[in-house]
Structure formats: C-alpha cells, structure tokens
Amino acid sequence: MIKQVLIANRGEIAVRVIRACQELGLTSVAVYSEADRATLHVRYADKAYSLGKTLPRKSYLRGKRMTDIAQEAGIDAIHPGYGPLAESATFARCCAKAGIVFIGPRPETIEQLGDKVKARQVARELGLPVVEGSDAPLDDDQILDMADRLGYPVLLKAAAGGGGIGIRRADTPQEMRRLIPLARREALFAFGDDALYVEQMVDHVRHIQIQILGDQHANVIHLGERECSIRFRQHKLVEESPSLAVDEAMRAQLCQAAVRFARAVRFVGAGSVEFLLDREGQYYFIGCHPCLQAAHPVTEMVTGVDLVAEQIRVAAGRPLRYTQSDVKFRGAAIGCRLLAVDPSDFMPATGHIEHLALPGGPGVRIDSGVFEGSEVLPYYNPLLVKVTAWGETRGVAILRERRALGELQLMGVQTNLSLLLQLLDRTSFIRGAFDTSFIEERPYLPEAKSNRGRMAAALLVALLRHRGDERGKSHPAEAPASAWKRQARREMLGGGR
Amino acid sequence: MSRYRLIVDDEPITVEIDRGNQVRVNGRAVAVDLYQIGERSLYNLLVGGISHEAFAFAEGDTQYVVIGGQCYSVRSADETPVTCPTDICPDDEAEIRAPMPGVIVSLVAQTGQRVGRQDLILTLESMKMEMQLKSPIEGVVTAVKVEPGEQVSQGQTLALVEKI
Numbered sequence: 001m002i003k004q005v006l007i008a009n010r011g012e013i014a015v016r017v018i019r020a021c022q023e024l025g026l027t028s029v030a031v032y033s034e035a036d037r038a039t040l041h042v043r044y045a046d047k048a049y050s051l052g053k054t055l056p057r058k059s060y061l062r063g064k065r066m067t068d069i070a071q072e073a074g075i076d077a078i079h080p081g082y083g084p085l086a087e088s089a090t091f092a093r094c095c096a097k098a099g100i101v102f103i104g105p106r107p108e109t110i111e112q113l114g115d116k117v118k119a120r121q122v123a124r125e126l127g128l129p130v131v132e133g134s135d136a137p138l139d140d141d142q143i144l145d146m147a148d149r150l151g152y153p154v155l156l157k158a159a160a161g162g163g164g165i166g167i168r169r170a171d172t173p174q175e176m177r178r179l180i181p182l183a184r185r186e187a188l189f190a191f192g193d194d195a196l197y198v199e200q201m202v203d204h205v206r207h208i209q210i211q212i213l214g215d216q217h218a219n220v221i222h223l224g225e226r227e228c229s230i231r232f233r234q235h236k237l238v239e240e241s242p243s244l245a246v247d248e249a250m251r252a253q254l255c256q257a258a259v260r261f262a263r264a265v266r267f268v269g270a271g272s273v274e275f276l277l278d279r280e281g282q283y284y285f286i287g288c289h290p291c292l293q294a295a296h297p298v299t300e301m302v303t304g305v306d307l308v309a310e311q312i313r314v315a316a317g318r319p320l321r322y323t324q325s326d327v328k329f330r331g332a333a334i335g336c337r338l339l340a341v342d343p344s345d346f347m348p349a350t351g352h353i354e355h356l357a358l359p360g361g362p363g364v365r366i367d368s369g370v371f372e373g374s375e376v377l378p379y380y381n382p383l384l385v386k387v388t389a390w391g392e393t394r395g396v397a398i399l400r401e402r403r404a405l406g407e408l409q410l411m412g413v414q415t416n417l418s419l420l421l422q423l424l425d426r427t428s429f430i431r432g433a434f435d436t437s438f439i440e441e442r443p444y445l446p447e448a449k450s451n452r453g454r455m456a457a458a459l460l461v462a463l464l465r466h467r468g469d470e471r472g473k474s475h476p477a478e479a480p481a482s483a484w485k486r487q488a489r490r491e492m493l494g495g496g497r
Numbered sequence: 498m499s500r501y502r503l504i505v506d507d508e509p510i511t512v513e514i515d516r517g518n519q520v521r522v523n524g525r526a527v528a529v530d531l532y533q534i535g536e537r538s539l540y541n542l543l544v545g546g547i548s549h550e551a552f553a554f555a556e557g558d559t560q561y562v563v564i565g566g567q568c569y570s571v572r573s574a575d576e577t578p579v580t581c582p583t584d585i586c587p588d589d590e591a592e593i594r595a596p597m598p599g600v601i602v603s604l605v606a607q608t609g610q611r612v613g614r615q616d617l618i619l620t621l622e623s624m625k626m627e628m629q630l631k632s633p634i635e636g637v638v639t640a641v642k643v644e645p646g647e648q649v650s651q652g653q654t655l656a657l658v659e660k661i
Contacts, residue, residue, distance in 0.1 A: 055600065055648060057646075182603070182605070185603045186602060186603065186620075186627075189602055189603065189645070189646075190602075340624075341624075346626065347596070347597065347626065347628075348597055348623050348624040348626050350597070350598070354537070354538075354552075354554075355537060355538075355539055355552060377598075378597055378598045378599055378623045378624055379598075379599075379600075379623075379624070380624065381624065382624045382626075409550065409552075411539075411552045411563065417566065418566045421566075447566070447567065449506065449567050449569065450565075450567075452544075452547070453549075453564045453565060453567055453569060454505040454506065454508060454510065454569060455505075455510065455522055455527075455544065456542055456544050456549045456551065456562075456564055457505050457551070457562035457564060457569035457571055458501075458503045458505050458510040458512055458522065458571060459512060459520065459522065459527075459529055459531070459542065459544060460531065460540060460542055460551050460553060460562050461501070461503060461553070461560050461562065461571040462501040462503065462512035462514065462520075463512075463514070463520075463529065463531045464531075464553065464560075465501060466499055466501070466514050
C-alpha cells in the first residue's frame, strides 16, 4: 500500500508526478536544493524536505539522502521522474534495502537496460534489427579496428550513456584517436564507468519511441509511438504522436518488437523502447529507457491513459488497468519544449523570469516547472515549459500548438520560443518531411524587425516619457532581460554575432 | 506640444504629442492607446486599432521594448550612442574565461603545455550542455586555475595562455 510518495526530482517533471499523487489521494513529498526553496514543485507538494546545496551532485543526485529522508519521514515510495536516478539500478536497490518502493522497473532490469551493450545483446537474441556495432565494451585498439571495419563516420558511445550524453561522432581514425581518451574521461565523470563501444553511423534517420507499460503480473502493453526527431544535439524540441513516418504495418512491427523486448527484460512500470527509422523504411533497435519520458504527454493525450498514475499503481503491485485492446488512439498530439537557451546556438540562458503568461484554451496542456519570479539557474535541465496540443488530426494539433505558443509570453530569460514558432510554420515540418538533422540543417533565422514594431516601440517610449514615467531609467540594477539587451546592442552596433 | 526625437535601433522616429493628446509619428496622425497591465513593465498598445503586447525596460539612457518576440532599442536622438564594451586582450596573452556559470568537467591541457590556436584547454558543463573552451592563440599554458568538478562563475578566469 502506497500512501506517501517522495518525488526525487525537480522542475516540470516533479510537478507532473505531484499532480498524479494528488489525484490519487496520496501525500506528495518534494525535495529541493538550496536554490530551489521557492520553486513550483516545493510549493505544490504537501510536504517538502531540503536536500543540500545547489549543485545536482550535492542535491538531486544524492540517492542516499533521498532514502534517508524517506525513512525518517515514513514515506512508502520514491518516484524518480526521469534522469540519472530513474536510470540507476544502484538507487533502485538502495530503495529496496531501505524498505521503500522504487516506482520503476526491477533493479536487474534497469541494470540490463543501462548497459547499452547488454541491451543490444537482448535485442539481437530476440531477432530485432540493431545498428551494426560492437557487442561488448572495447579497449582502445579494438575501437579503432571496429571503426575501420564499420567504415567512418562512426559513433563512439559510452556504454553507460543516456539522454544523448556520451555520444561522439568520429569521421577519421585520427579523430577517433583524439576522441577515445576524452570520451573515457567524460564517461567516467558523467556515469562513473568509462566503458565505450562503437556503432555504425546511420544517416537521415527518424527517432521513434514506443511507450510501454508493464506490471508485476507479467502483463505488458504498448501505447503507440512518439516521434522525437526534431532536436538539436541532445536537446529534444518537439514530440508527436502518432508519427507520419509510421504506417499501420510499421506500427504493428515496432509495437510488437517493443512489447517482446519489454517481456524479455521482465519490464515493470513505464518505459520507452527506442528505434531509429531510416529512409528505406528499415528500423533499428537502439535502447530502452526504464522511466517516464519528458515526451510522455503526447501519449497521454492520444490514449487518455495517465501514465504516472499507472506507474504508481503497478509499483504497489496492482495489475494494469488496461489490456492491449482497451487502449484506443484518438486524434493527434504535438508537444513543444520551451528551453532556456539562445535559439541560434543552444547555449544555456539564465536569469530571472520577469513576466510569464502561459497559454490555455481547448486542447492545450501545460507542463511547467517555472513561474513568474522564478530564477533560471545554469546547473539544471534548461526545460522550462512543455506546451502540448491535441487535435482530431495532426493539422489541427499543429494549428493549436501554433496558437498556444503565440499566447505564451516569457520575459527575462532568453528562450527558443521564436525558433519553435518558425519550425511550426515550415512547410517541410507540416508535411512531415524531416529527420533528426532537421534543426541542424536549418539554422535559426532571427526574424527581420518590422516598421510597425519600430513605430510601436517609439510610441511606447514617447508616451511613457510624456506621462513622466521614466521606467527603467532609474533602476538599471534590476535589469531583466540581459540577453535581449546584448542582442539589441549587437544589432544596434551592426555587429551581428 | 511635446516632441520626442528618438532613434529606434538605427532609425530616427519623431513622435509629437499635443495638448489634446493627439499623436503624430513622423508628421502623420495615428490613433494610439497605451494601457499598463498591472504594476509591472507590461503594456498593451493599440496603434490604429492594432494590438501590441509590449514589455519595456531600460539600461542607462537606452530603453528596450520587446514586441512580438523582437527587442527594439530606443534612445533620444541627442544622446550619444552606447559604446560597446570590449573584452579584447593583447595578442600575446589570452585568458580562458567561463562564458557561463557551470562545472569543470575535464582539464585537457596542463600548466606548461604548448597549445596551438583552437586547441582544447578544458571542458565546462552548464545545464545539459558541454562547452569546449579552446585557446584563442598559439602559446604555452601558464596557469590552470581550476580543478575538475569545481563550480565556476560566469567570467571567472580558468586558465592563462601566453605566446612564447
């Protein structure tokens, strides 16, 4: 029986899990770092406990501290959200040892999935197509041999990697020699494991994930696909369900493959099985995430299933509330991620959110971790708000998403909002003609300023001066949008970037 | 009548407001209504019936207005333009500074090591982003002022490279 749930995360995902707890009548318990005392997840939760200093290593990544808090406060279960703790078998074991339910798969499953090499082996044994590459971690010489055999360019990957981190492309043996020590150091630092392997580079692919749910009674179902091809390096920007790249036959194949894989690893909870789809319509298994994904709202909108509620129920030992035939798909959903980044190069942006107006209206869902007055810090995930729209067709969903993003106002921190709006207007996006290199091939174009805008700006300033409102003239110390200012100054000086 | 001679970005715009609050832009009459939303620097501006949401703030003598995702700089025509702060350092020495607050991931170059232009000195992690900080000049690393795992603030000097 689960009565109290500690949410071992922050930001929008912590808020998402707290909402599920509240709907299920469970006590939600937030944890927070020094800098996050006043953030949304702390304010939404029923209870909150301090973790430590601001750096993730000193707060949100402290698994032991989480289980200690849970034990002291008599909490039954821990929901890790997504991210490192959600993919850590060690943390799942710590929870079990402390007598706390870990809301996620069994530790052995997480371990199997966390090691990309082992996960590939399972997929191969099931006869699923995998990208050509090594079936075991390699030493430096073996990496070079394998890369030669596969043919450059190849991808050098950390066996323990995740979230797009720990993947590097090498185009020549020289580059590979340079990258190996760097990648090992990095993998050791980021994941505590320096094992590397090599995979063939497949170009022009689309990224499809299949949502799966499993319970402790060996039931596994899928909830269809999500396409997450629109990204810039590790930053995913757009997710949608269903995918235009997946027809009925392909959907049946992918979903069946995902369910078979999930059964093979005795999957419990919510997860996603990841595939690449190339231009010839060939699919490749690339891995399985043992946790809720940031992209999950699109699936919830087209199926009506509350994935977090289901996760919590199965963690308590109850069977899934749905059989495969109970899951019905309706319409299309598209979600965009508002990130605190410079839209031209995705460099992180920080600052104080001076003004925030979130969209609403028919078919729109908001998952936000920020509020007006919140501070955006460089130490955490730059994801601020997810705006997801549902429509009876993909076209309607895109129009709604476009409308919703148009309503969104955020001042004080630079975001990728204008890039998202540009993207939704692109005919190639609307036609569904894109792959994972879409954003990198189409750099952000700062929009030309209009005469109408210039005139409005002049009128505003003149009227304020006329009214004797010297807004801002006197208080430059509280300068809100430093990034905007830098940009405006650059443009004013004709410097460009 | 009050006359405001303004420079918006690079373009001069004159706004005249007479006693009856009639407004002219560059000599042409326009219907304008400005309404402040709440207590903050957020406004709704109707220009000839067209609605604009605007956010205004200032730095020194320059005011900034954000409309439709674009930021316009506005200053008086008689004020001298703002000068750009330069952070160019002499060619024979380069300071490697943190462009963002973050955490040092790895030190690639060590004190005393010779480096070429664009050689990697260290990597910095900020949010989920890894930044590679490279040497802008060819020379020798004369100091590395940080350790892996160390938290650094924006602008902090991390390493020095000198021309030989």
